[in-house]
Amino acid sequence: MGLRDELQADLALAFDTDLADAVAAVDGSRSVPGAYDPEKGGSTPATTLYYTGRGVFGRYQDREIDGTRILASDVRLKVLQNxxxxxxxxxxxxxxxxxxxxxxISGYRIMNVAQDPAKAAWTIQLRK
Structure with missing residues (x-):
C-alpha cells in the first residue's frame, strides 16, 4: 500500500468517525458540448455528466480573502479523490x-480546483 492509499484510507476513516458530523454529500454536474457530426452537417446535442461523492465544506480564513480571486462568500470543499x-x-x-x-457542485460553481501533493484529495473553491 502506497502513501496515497494510506492517506486516503486514514481520511476516509476520519470522514466516517471524527468528521462524520461535518461530512456532506457532494453532487456535481458538468455540461459537455456536443461534437461536430460531419454526416449530419452539425453538432450533436450537449450532454450533462453527473458525479457524486462526499466532502467537507468550509470557509476561507480572513487572511486568504483578497476580494478578487477569493471572496468572503466563497466556500472551500475538501473531497477525497478516490x-x-x-x-x-x-x-x-x-x-x-x-x-x-x-x-x-451542490448549487455552487467551481472557481478553482487543486490537489494535494499526494494526489489524495481535491481542494475546490466554490462560489454562488
Missing amino acids: ELHLKDGEAVTEEPVAPAIDDR
Missing part, C-alpha cells in the same frame, strides 16, 4: 472523476 465517481442514472460507477472549473 470517492468522487461518475453517476449513471441512479447508479454510482467506479469511474473516478476530476472536478473542473465551471462545473456545478
